[in-house]
Amino acid sequence: MERGLWMKSEFEHDATPTWSGFIYQGYVAVYLAVRKICELLESLNPMDVQEIATSFKMEIENWEDVAIFREDAQGKHYVSIHQVKNRREQNIVAYKEPFVQLLLEKSKLEELGLGQPEAYLHTSSNITEEETVIEQCLKDWKNEVSYFYYSLETLKDQEIEESDRKEFQRKVSAAIDAEPIGLNRTKYKDLLKNIKSCVTNDQDISILKENIEKLWTYLKDKLAVGDMGAYANIYVYPDRKKKYDAVYLFDKIVEQVKRYKEITHSTEHLIEEQYKYIADKLLSYMRNFVSERHRLMQEKKEYVKNFSFLDIISILDDCVLYIEKKANIMALRRKYDETMMQFCNMICKKKCEDQKGYECRLLHLESGITSLDEESFIRMCFSYNPDCDKGIEDRRCLGELLNKDGLQDSVFKVFKECLKEFFWQEKDKTRVVINDVNKNALLTAISNANVEVTIENIVNGINNNTSMVSPVFEADELITDRLHSTDEEIWDNYFCEITEKYLSTKARENSDNLQNSICTPKKPVFVTAEEVLERQK
Numbered sequence: 001m002e003r004g005l006w007m008k009s010e011f012e013h014d015a016t017p018t019w020s021g022f023i024y025q026g027y028v029a030v031y032l033a034v035r036k037i038c039e040l041l042e043s044l045n046p047m048d049v050q051e052i053a054t055s056f057k058m059e060i061e062n063w064e065d066v067a068i069f070r071e072d073a074q075g076k077h078y079v080s081i082h083q084v085k086n087r088r089e090q091n092i093v094a095y096k097e098p099f100v101q102l103l104l105e106k107s108k109l110e111e112l113g114l115g116q117p118e119a120y121l122h123t124s125s126n127i128t129e130e131e132t133v134i135e136q137c138l139k140d141w142k143n144e145v146s147y148f149y150y151s152l153e154t155l156k157d158q159e160i161e162e163s164d165r166k167e168f169q170r171k172v173s174a175a176i177d178a179e180p181i182g183l184n185r186t187k188y189k190d191l192l193k194n195i196k197s198c199v200t201n202d203q204d205i206s207i208l209k210e211n212i213e214k215l216w217t218y219l220k221d222k223l224a225v226g227d228m229g230a231y232a233n234i235y236v237y238p239d240r241k242k243k244y245d246a247v248y249l250f251d252k253i254v255e256q257v258k259r260y261k262e263i264t265h266s267t268e269h270l271i272e273e274q275y276k277y278i279a280d281k282l283l284s285y286m287r288n289f290v291s292e293r294h295r296l297m298q299e300k301k302e303y304v305k306n307f308s309f310l311d312i313i314s315i316l317d318d319c320v321l322y323i324e325k326k327a328n329i330m331a332l333r334r335k336y337d338e339t340m341m342q343f344c345n346m347i348c349k350k351k352c353e354d355q356k357g358y359e360c361r362l363l364h365l366e367s368g369i370t371s372l373d374e375e376s377f378i379r380m381c382f383s384y385n386p387d388c389d390k391g392i393e394d395r396r397c398l399g400e401l402l403n404k405d406g407l408q409d410s411v412f413k414v415f416k417e418c419l420k421e422f423f424w425q426e427k428d429k430t431r432v433v434i435n436d437v438n439k440n441a442l443l444t445a446i447s448n449a450n451v452e453v454t455i456e457n458i459v460n461g462i463n464n465n466t467s468m469v470s471p472v473f474e475a476d477e478l479i480t481d482r483l484h485s486t487d488e489e490i491w492d493n494y495f496c497e498i499t500e501k502y503l504s505t506k507a508r509e510n511s512d513n514l515q516n517s518i519c520t521p522k523k524p525v526f527v528t529a530e531e532v533l534e535r536q537k
Contacts, residue, residue: 085123331398340412405481422536
């Protein structure tokens with residue numbers, strides 16, 4: 001599998017985005033890749049599948065969030081670049097900065113002779129303005145950037161008398177305060193900050209002008225502001241829905257998978273679940289690609305930025321051996337991602353996006369699930385929902401494992417709000433344990449408010465999934481969404497049954513040491529996530 005390591009673009013992200021943004025970006029990328037393959041196969045001059053596979057590639061987080069380029073004997077040429085925003089705003093003004101960045105990147109690619117790509121903004125919400133209004137906004141923003149650029153050029157070349165010092169500083173401050181680009185990159189922000197510092201500290205005019213020239217040169221050489229055009233579009237999906245969330249995009253990916261199979265005259269007679277299975281395999285591929293890229297980026301190591309369409313076509317062409325267990329696990333991962341996205345957008349409201357250096361624990365490798373293998377992911381599911389008695393191969397488990405309310409109001413809430421020092425440093429990444437007043441508190445997504453029903457469900461769980469559920473009985477407390485009970489005796493009616501299952505599991509896990517007499521199950525009490533967080537203050 002050939003992949004490329006490319007020189008860093010000036011527009012590449014240098015801050016830690018939210019995992020929610022990564023997820024949505026991955027959905028968009030998969031959709032665009034499959035749709036592009038279908039379009040090339042159905043064009044007036046249709047291309048051969050093999051040619052598409054070897055000459056087209058997708059790039060992530062380099063030139064824009066997602067980019068498609070072609071690389072062949074004629075060189076490398078970008079076909080399209082895509083800015084992806086998973087936000088709720090429906091007003092075009094809210095997307096000024098991403099649109100300006102799109103226009104700048106398009107200009108820079110053209111300046112470098114790397115094609116004349118189409119430029120698109122993707123949003124999870126429908127922009128309400130008419131196309132003419134959007135076009136006018138783009139022209140106005142282009143003019144604002146040009147005015148800023150030429151204002152700096154005038155200021156850097158202006159001859160200043162000492163008597164004009166204050167007026168000159170005022171003009172510089174006004175220009176910087178009205179800065180219309182809003183590029184969220186360290187280099188650009190530092191250049192702006194240096195100019196402001198010169199004015200604030202009343203530094204020598206020559207030093208101030210030197211810093212103005214550095215910013216102007218950066219705009220000219222790195223951002224191609226002088227050649228900036230005003231043409232980009234909002235990406236429109238086929239049915240022009242008002243909300244383009246992850247659930248919607250998954251359905252669109254499934255449609256494109258079906259379209260590909262029809263174009264290539266596949267002899268397979270697939271059922272709906274098999275098309276979804278292929279779509280989930282594509283999303284799984286993208287999740288792994290983005291996760292690995294992010295891991296290496298955090299470790300300041302070289303990382304891959306693009307992959308060949310061959311990878312996508314290989315998944316589309318794979319003979320579909322539908323395995324219920326694997327299909328369920330991939331569907332569960334998708335549901336986990338979608339629930340996290342909803343939490344990030346609706347509850348957390350992605351406040352961390354503009355906090356430089358902030359590491360969201362939902363994203364961080366220590367607590368994130370992105371690096372878990374298949375079996376570890378299953379263990380994590382049962383760790384969060386020990387009151388689920390379904391098997392992972394049972395399609396009904398999708399309705400109970402990874403309960404949405406429990407994840408959002410217990411698991412994600414604790415991850416977000418509990419201070420890092422209260423997390424036990426567990427080697428086992430399939431479970432999360434909190435130090436709650438020197439007690440081991442296992443974090444769960446249990447949302448049932450009835451203690452008797454919850455305990456019966458956990459007992460059913462240990463009967464059907466013994467090794468998965470047994471860690472519950474190593475905890476002093478179970479952190480839940482809303483359930484509170486400090487009475488250990490509530491377990492008594494079931495404790496002989498629990499002990500037998502627990503000890504047999506521990507014996508198997510510790511086959512080299514069969515002295516299990518000190519290995520006895522605890523009777524954990526129930527505490528709410530809110531209680532635990534209050535105690536940490």
